[in-house]
Amino acid sequence: MLEILGSLFPAAVLAGTPLLLGALGEILTERAGNLNLGVEGMMFMGAISGLAGSYFYEQAVLSSGGTPSGVISAVIALITSMLAGMLGALIYSFLTISLRANQNVTGLTLTIFGTGFGNFFGEYIGQKAGGYVAVSSVTKAAFSGLRIPVLSDLPVLGSLLFSYNWLVYLAVLLAVLMSWFFARSRVGLNLRAVGEDPATADAVGINVTLYKYAATVIGGGICGIGGMYMSMVTTSGVWVHGCVSGYGWLAVALVIFATWRPFRGMIVALIFGGLTIMRMYVSIPGLPAQIYDMLPYAATILVLVVTSMRSSREHAQPKSCGLNYFREER
Amino acid sequence: MTTQPKEPLLRMAKRDSISPRAAWGIRAAAFLLALITGGLLLLLLGHNPITVYSAMISGAWGSPTVARETVKIAVPLLITSIGISLAFRMKFWNIGAEGQILVGAIAAGWFGLFTATIFPKIPLVLLMMASSMILGGLYGLLPAICKAKWGTNETLFTLMLNYIALAFVKYLMNGPWKAPGSSYPKIAMLAPGARLTKVLGVHWGWILALVLVVVSYVYITRTKQGYEIAVVGESANTARYAGIRVGRVMCRTMFLSGALCGLVGMLQFAGADYTLTEGTAGGVGFTAITVAWLSKMNPFGMLVVSVFIAMLERGSNTIQTNFKIPASASDLIIGIILFFMLGCEFFITYKLIPRRKEEHHA
Numbered sequence: 213m214l215e216i217l218g219s220l221f222p223a224a225v226l227a228g229t230p231l232l233l234g235a236l237g238e239i240l241t242e243r244a245g246n247l248n249l250g251v252e253g254m255m256f257m258g259a260i261s262g263l264a265g266s267y268f269y270e271q272a273v274l275s276s277g278g279t280p281s282g283v284i285s286a287v288i289a290l291i292t293s294m295l296a297g298m299l300g301a302l303i304y305s306f307l308t309i310s311l312r313a314n315q316n317v318t319g320l321t322l323t324i325f326g327t328g329f330g331n332f333f334g335e336y337i338g339q340k341a342g343g344y345v346a347v348s349s350v351t352k353a354a355f356s357g358l359r360i361p362v363l364s365d366l367p368v369l370g371s372l373l374f375s376y377n378w379l380v381y382l383a384v385l386l387a388v389l390m391s392w393f394f395a396r397s398r399v400g401l402n403l404r405a406v407g408e409d410p411a412t413a414d415a416v417g418i419n420v421t422l423y424k425y426a427a428t429v430i431g432g433g434i435c436g437i438g439g440m441y442m443s444m445v446t447t448s449g450v451w452v453h454g455c456v457s458g459y460g461w462l463a464v465a466l467v468i469f470a471t472w473r474p475f476r477g478m479i480v481a482l483i484f485g486g487l488t489i490m491r492m493y494v495s496i497p498g499l500p501a502q503i504y505d506m507l508p509y510a511a512t513i514l515v516l517v518v519t520s521m522r523s524s525r526e527h528a529q530p531k532s533c534g535l536n537y538f539r540e541e542r
Numbered sequence: 543m544t545t546q547p548k549e550p551l552l553r554m555a556k557r558d559s560i561s562p563r564a565a566w567g568i569r570a571a572a573f574l575l576a577l578i579t580g581g582l583l584l585l586l587l588g589h590n591p592i593t594v595y596s597a598m599i600s601g602a603w604g605s606p607t608v609a610r611e612t613v614k615i616a617v618p619l620l621i622t623s624i625g626i627s628l629a630f631r632m633k634f635w636n637i638g639a640e641g642q643i644l645v646g647a648i649a650a651g652w653f654g655l656f657t658a659t660i661f662p663k664i665p666l667v668l669l670m671m672a673s674s675m676i677l678g679g680l681y682g683l684l685p686a687i688c689k690a691k692w693g694t695n696e697t698l699f700t701l702m703l704n705y706i707a708l709a710f711v712k713y714l715m716n717g718p719w720k721a722p723g724s725s726y727p728k729i730a731m732l733a734p735g736a737r738l739t740k741v742l743g744v745h746w747g748w749i750l751a752l753v754l755v756v757v758s759y760v761y762i763t764r765t766k767q768g769y770e771i772a773v774v775g776e777s778a779n780t781a782r783y784a785g786i787r788v789g790r791v792m793c794r795t796m797f798l799s800g801a802l803c804g805l806v807g808m809l810q811f812a813g814a815d816y817t818l819t820e821g822t823a824g825g826v827g828f829t830a831i832t833v834a835w836l837s838k839m840n841p842f843g844m845l846v847v848s849v850f851i852a853m854l855e856r857g858s859n860t861i862q863t864n865f866k867i868p869a870s871a872s873d874l875i876i877g878i879i880l881f882f883m884l885g886c887e888f889f890i891t892y893k894l895i896p897r898r899k900e901e902h903h904a
Contacts, residue, residue, distance in 0.1 A: 249697065316635055316697070318884055502709050503709065509705040510702075
């Protein structure tokens with residue numbers, strides 16, 4: 213039992229990290245009152261852009277006769293994936309905040325667009341590369357588990373806590389930072405005011421439009437990084453058609469389970485990460501693999517129904533979430 | 543504290559009214575801009591946009607064979623968008639059409655694969671139709687009940703049901719329904735005698751789709767139930783105040799919505815693919831959202847838009863073979879078009895007034 217847990221836990225952390233990143237991005241977005249259903253699309257955009265960033269960097273260095281550096285490659289992947297997610301979120305923001313389009317439909321469109329964007333460029337670059345896009349072992353190494361001196365060698369704790377790739381620690385750091393940001397910082401409190409009641413926030417002089425734009429675009433950037441995790445870690449640097457496959461949607465659901473709190477996001481992401489990979493670690497005799505695969509989705513439905521049954525005000529979503537703000541209709 | 547705030551370069555004001563012609567002019571301009579944006583993208587990739595676009599059109603309509611293929615893509619798209627538009631009209635975001643199509647196909651598949659030797663063709667087809675609609679409807683009803691009772695988020699609920707239906711189809715392919723003697727997971731083909739009859743080269747689903755366009759138009763504009771849907775969509779509180787049982791309308795409409803999607807599953811199984819695979823729904827449920835929204839939930843509009851999108855999808859296969867442009871280009875272009883159409887509504891509702899004009903207005 214302990215042995216299973218010992219191998220399940222690290223796997224759950226690895227599988228839960230893209231969910232956590234997607235959920236953190238969406239928490240930031242929804243806290244500003246924007247319900248962006250385009251997480252799946254932004255993750256796709258981040259996934260291909262991060263991979264393409266690393267790939268073209270490597271090609272450029274190789275063609276000029278140098279040896280690519282894993283660290284630079286990873287930083288480029290981080291930046292390009294973030295920019296791609298931000299681009300998706302910027303389109304969404306422009307349409308919903310400035311042009312007042314319906315948030316639900318715009319988000320769904322962003323998902324359709326982003327999925328097409330990812331698969332299109334994934335295949336396109338693959339064709340040019342002669343089959344498929346894959347990064348070299350240098351970049352792959354930069355995205356594999358870290359070896360932290362002393363800490364990684366600790367018995368038990370070393371493999372449970374100090375053996376992951378750097379994106380895992382980045383995600384945890386982001387969750388902690390965001391918790392502090394919402395609870396303690398002035399800007400974070402202003403942001404929450406915008407999400408709860410934009411008219412009041414506007415009246416006290418908070419620039420509602422600026423806050424909404426900034427939160428949504430940065431949130432999109434975080435989702436983009438989550439997508440990059442899928443292409444760089446989950447599929448280890450190879451473009452797989454449709455690689456995000458529903459993780460973005462699970463991330464949207466996690467926001468509800470986390471009750472819009474980044475810290476709780478870590479716990480639910482860990483649980484759902486575990487559910488997505490449990491089949492590989494805990495076998496249930498007589499249960500076909502395909503039925504086992506339903507687990508995270510069935511669990512999502514179950515939790516959705518249960519949380520909606522006992523919805524309390526404290527755990528409700530930001531009050532203005534999903535509604536556009538019209539100043540002149542105040 | 544009396545400093546006058548600087549007047550913005552542009553300010554907006556709600557239009558009092560706009561002539562339908564001007565509104566359509568704005569939409570046409572947005573559509574054109576979307577095509578130009580897509581064209582710029584093609585240009586960046588080193589292709590001549592005009593050649594690519596015209597190859598798409600001829601790839602979709604150039605010969606009777608490809609035209610039939612295009613219609614075959616349009617049929618499921620049209621019926622699905624009619625189905626989900628019923629739910630969308632009451633602001634119930636049913637994005638579970640994929641799942642509803644799949645369970646419909648499973649229901650039809652059970653009758654088609656295992657009772658084809660028992661029943662003659664016509665009762666068999668009727669059984670497939672009825673079972674697919676009932677199962678699809680029930681699959682749509684489930685989230686509606688939870689939404690009506692507890693306000694459960696229907697977007698995520700319906701979406702998760704997609705993945706569950708997909709996993710179930712994979713289970714059937716690998717286990718109980720696996721074709722005997724097949725080395726890899728696949729389901730047997732429907733017996734030729736049980737396949738849907740072709741009319742003008744395409745299974746009769748296209749006639750059904752056209753009938754449904756008219757029927758759904760009458761349903762939403764001329765019946766009490768259609769009116770109830772509209773009121774619930776406008777405001778659930780108003781509906782409640784007017785004595786409409788919101789929960790009941792929600793459940794009834796979602797059953798209908800799911801039933802139409804389930805019917806699509808049957809048509810795909812018995813008329814197009816003759817078997818059941820994980821690609822039976824093939825993204826139709828998502829593309830249909832686009833169709834419904836672009837046509838502003840008008841069934842006749844959906845007819846036009848679904849044929850247009852079918853053309854893009856069929857045409858993108860052609861450009862993949864001719865120019866080595868991945869077929870996912872159609873999703874990309876559809877996304878761009880929809881972004882522009884969403885954006886242009888703003889310019890129909892509002893007008894922008896430059897700073898100078900102010901004096902004349904006041």
